[in-house]
Structure formats: C-alpha cells, structure tokens
Amino acid sequence: xxxxxxxxxxxxxxxxxxxxxxxxxxxxxxxxxxxxxxxxxxxxxxxxxxxxxxxxxxxxxxxxxxxxxxxxxxxxxxxxxxxxxxxxxxxxxxxxxxxxxxxxxxxxxxxxxxxxxxxxxxxxxxxxxxxxxxxxxxxxxxxxxxxxxxxxxxxxxxxxxxxxxxxxxxxxxxxxxxxxxxxxxxxxxxxxxxxxxxxxxxxxxxxxxxxxxxxxxxxxxxxxxxxxxxxxxxxxxxxxxxxxxxxxxxxxxxxxxx
Amino acid sequence: xxxxxxxxxxxxxxxxxxxxxxxxxxxxxxxxxxxxxxxxxxxxxxxxxxxxxxxxxxxxxxxxxxxxxxxxxxxxxxxxxxxxxxxxxxxxxxxxxxxxxxxxxxxxxxxxxxxxxxxxxxxxxxxxxxxxxxxxxxxxxxxxxxxxxxxxxxxxxxxxxxxxxxxxxxxxxxxxxxxxxxxxxxxxxxxxxxxxxxxxxxxxxxxxxxxxxxxxxxxxxxxxxxxxxxxxxxxxxxxxxxxxxxxxxxxxxxxxxxxxxxxxxxxxxxxxxxxxxxxxxxxxxxxxxxxxxxxxxxxxxxxxxxxxxxxxxxxxxx
Numbered sequence: 001x002x003x004x005x006x007x008x009x010x011x012x013x014x015x016x017x018x019x020x021x022x023x024x025x026x027x028x029x030x031x032x033x034x035x036x037x038x039x040x041x042x043x044x045x046x047x048x049x050x051x052x053x054x055x056x057x058x059x060x061x062x063x064x065x066x067x068x069x070x071x072x073x074x075x076x077x078x079x080x081x082x083x084x085x086x087x088x089x090x091x092x093x094x095x096x097x098x099x100x101x102x103x104x105x106x107x108x109x110x111x112x113x114x115x116x117x118x119x120x121x122x123x124x125x126x127x128x129x130x131x132x133x134x135x136x137x138x139x140x141x142x143x144x145x146x147x148x149x150x151x152x153x154x155x156x157x158x159x160x161x162x163x164x165x166x167x168x169x170x171x172x173x174x175x176x177x178x179x180x181x182x183x184x185x186x187x188x189x190x191x192x193x194x195x196x197x198x199x200x201x202x203x204x205x206x207x208x209x210x211x212x213x214x215x216x217x218x219x220x221x222x223x224x225x226x227x228x229x230x231x232x233x234x235x236x237x238x239x240x241x242x243x244x245x246x247x248x249x250x251x252x253x254x255x256x257x258x
Numbered sequence: 259x260x261x262x263x264x265x266x267x268x269x270x271x272x273x274x275x276x277x278x279x280x281x282x283x284x285x286x287x288x289x290x291x292x293x294x295x296x297x298x299x300x301x302x303x304x305x306x307x308x309x310x311x312x313x314x315x316x317x318x319x320x321x322x323x324x325x326x327x328x329x330x331x332x333x334x335x336x337x338x339x340x341x342x343x344x345x346x347x348x349x350x351x352x353x354x355x356x357x358x359x360x361x362x363x364x365x366x367x368x369x370x371x372x373x374x375x376x377x378x379x380x381x382x383x384x385x386x387x388x389x390x391x392x393x394x395x396x397x398x399x400x401x402x403x404x405x406x407x408x409x410x411x412x413x414x415x416x417x418x419x420x421x422x423x424x425x426x427x428x429x430x431x432x433x434x435x436x437x438x439x440x441x442x443x444x445x446x447x448x449x450x451x452x453x454x455x456x457x458x459x460x461x462x463x464x465x466x467x468x469x470x471x472x473x474x475x476x477x478x479x480x481x482x483x484x485x486x487x488x489x490x491x492x493x494x495x496x497x498x499x500x501x502x503x504x505x506x507x508x509x510x511x512x513x514x515x516x517x518x519x520x521x522x523x524x525x526x527x528x529x530x531x532x533x534x535x536x537x538x539x540x541x542x543x544x545x546x547x548x549x550x551x552x553x554x555x556x557x558x559x560x561x562x563x564x565x566x567x568x569x570x571x572x573x574x575x576x
Contacts, residue, residue: 011390017394092371120390125361125364129364132365133365137330156358160452161501162444164440164443165444167441168439212368213368214368214370214402214404215400215402216398218396219384219397219398220397221395223394224392224393224532226532230551230555231553232549232554232556233556237558237562240558244554254514256515257481257482257575
C-alpha cells in the first residue's frame, strides 16, 4: 500500500514574524515541518510496520526551500519525497490541486495523512479539498487510527473532550491531531540516511492545472497588536482582589457577579 | 437582495450565545438572512432569531434519521439547502464542529473558505483573520460563485436587528455515504461551559503545581460562570485533559475576560488567547511575558489570590 503524507514548510511558531509590506513575511527565519504534519508522518511510519509492502511518500507544495521539510519527513522514516515547486506560497485551493495532481500522477493512494492544520496560514481546509478532488472520505482532528480489513476506524476530537468514532473505507484522508502520537526525533544516522533518499521534483506548471474560479488572496498583512492596559495591582491579596473587581467593573465593563 | 445562509449551532436545545455575533456579521441593508437549523422543532428558536435579523428560519430534517447524525451528510444537506434557497454565502461559527463541517461544504462546492474570521466586509469580499500563531492579521480577498466564512466565537459584538421571522421546513432526502459512517458518539465527560464558548475563562499553568489544585480554579469558575482552561505545561504534565488546553495546539479562545493563573505566557499560549477582551494575570514573577502583556497584573501567590477572589465574589453576591 502507498501511504502519502502531505507536509508543509512553515515558520517556527516561536519565530518573530517580520512583515514586508504589503503582504509578505521575511523568510530569513527558522522554518520547519508543520507540527501536526509531524504527527501524520509518525502515524504513517507506524502504520507501515503493520502492513506488508507499504511505502510512505511525503509530498509538499512550496518554494524550493520546502525541500528541507521533506528531508525532515524522510529523516523521520518516510521512504521518498515529492516536491511540487512553486515560486510563491499558494492558497489552499491551489495547494490542494497540486497535491491531488502529484498524488494521482504517482498513483494508487491507499491512505493519505496530513496534519489537521498548518500553523502558518491556519486555513484548516486543504485536507478536505484533496479528499473532494479524489472523491474519497475524510476525517479531521484524529487522535487514534485503527486499521481493519474493511477500512479504518478513527477517533475525532469533539468539543469539550467529546469523541466521534468514524469508520471509513480506504482510500481516505486523515487529518492528524497532536494527541495522535508522539513524533520521533530523528537520530543523526537517520538524518544522514535521509540525504540519500529520493526527492522527485515537479514544477507546478508541469502539472497541467488550469485556472480556477475560486480564490483566496492575501491582500494585506499587519502585526496583531492588542493594546493592553499593563497595570499592576498592588497590596495584600484581599486589597488586590477588591481593586481588581472594581477596575474590571468600571474600566473594562465586566461584572464578575450579577 | 443578498441572500445569506447562517448555520445555527445549538447545544442542549439552545442556540449557542456566540451565534449572535455570527448573525451580526451577516447583517446588512438589503440582506435576506436564512438561519439553517438541524432541528425539526426549529420554531422554538424564532423568538431569539427574530431579534437578530433572521428573515427565514430553515428547519432542516432528514428523511432517514440515521443520516442526520453524520457530519458528512449534514454538509451535503447544507449544500442542498443553499442551492434550494439560492444562498451563495454561508456563515457559521469557528467551533470544532465548524472546522469539520465548513471545509466539507467548501470542498464540495470548490468555494473559497476563511475560518476564524475576526471581521467580514461583504461589500468588498474581504475578511480579516489571524495567521502565524496569532502574530499577524491577514486581510484576505475571496472570489468565487460561493463564499464561506467561519467566525471566531465572540470576535464580533452582537447587534440586535428586529425583524419578522418565517419558519420554513426543509427535508434532506439523500442517503449516507457508506464510505464514511459514524460508529459512536462519546459525549464530553466534562461538565460546565465549553472553552470556546465561554465569556470568562480562568486558566492554570505551571504555577498550579498539580492536578488537584485545579479544583480551586473550578470553584472560582463556578462563582463567575466561567470555564476552566490550562496551559500546555499543565496538560503535558498530565494534570488536566487536553480538552482544557488553550493555545496553538489546544483551543483558540476569545472570551471577554481571561484570567491566567501561574501561566508564564509562551508564544504558543498567546496564540490561543491573545484576542481576549481583557486579560488578567496572577503570577509570582512580574517579568513573566503574561504579566507584561496583560491588562491587570497581580504579583503574588495564586494559592492566596484565587481563593480570596472566590470568597470575595461569593460575599458580594450575597
């Protein structure tokens, strides 16, 4: 079986984002494999050990630098990579078309895994678009995967800790949650071995993706600055609490008790 | 006349309060608003919805009741209802349910979708949403035959707009897709208010020291009608379940008031709560990031301050 894992090259969540007007970010910061995609790669590598003749293929769509993220997935155990090279960071609609084309060209997907979200664009949708294009089922926010003879059972996180147990036929798309597993740290030999693994490069233009009607275009980017009062409240615990309740009521218009 | 559909989320037979802001985002002169409700007894919501400008309340039912509990089938029903009522724009809540549901609709319609909108401008088809762990706000222009927006809970201030509401039944007659079946729904074991819905959240971090101490936050929360959250440190230590985690890899929240107890304030934690209306931080370390980026900071021992707050609130409410 072929397990495809869709991965994204994203800025480290701890990195300082510098905005280049009007809508770009400075890319001279640490980029890494999207954290939820790490869970997806881990799950794929674990599933490979359960199923005979299984290959794990990491796929990414992005600028040339995204090759680093494919290497990270290969170091975690993916067998080979596919890099659809773009000159810009595309929106979810274009990304899904490119992933679909790359996976279809490689052929015969048995299972497609990815993270439930990318921590840069936070679009929460590419996995669903890929599934719709391939006309296969999809489940997101998945915290457990069990393979059966007739498909796969997944546990999807619901609000306030509820769970939805879904049975899907194969092939299908699964969006991994943080709770799915603990991603492995590649060892130095893993990293060295990953350098020799194959990455197939495809130019986006070569995929034959036509123009589309739907677009989501970023036209502006600004820092999220929340103006805060930054007031310290002093005194004993009792004094501080009374003063806090007063300021919340009078300044912030919040009544803690009715 | 601009026809707009709004998916109404309910909980235990009541409309989620954060829906009011979602409906407000869709209001506008000349707009005709269609509320889509998965409830055969949709009429019971009329009084509430007519105060927010809903013209038609579409009570969606399923010919086969087993179909109605399947999220994928619900998405198909929404598409059928949108086609039937010729609404090309859909608004909903960015809840966990919404994040499962809206992309199914968008993907099938090949329509643009923006989740977690802070603001929507329908006239020029632009929205604002946080990106990069809440560090930036992007303005996004969407185009296509359909437009779908998920609104961050509590991000938009509700505005009443009284109108007359007509109830319209709508039956979805399609079958389940046999390739995606619900085996079981395990209800939440956590009592109380859902984090993403709460007006007030009190959260604990490393300073809580253990899981038992969270009881103190629950007691304070009960008095305030608040939900209890936690930082990643408290979850990773096994003190509280992941469902309580606020932050990048947990729940994103936008309450009117966020009280951080013993939380230093990592970038990832801020990503999940920085759009809160007012932030209070209780910490022994005045230099903690959370103390530097809050509205009201109390330097002190949370084990002294939180119980004092609880007692004070009980005494003034009596």
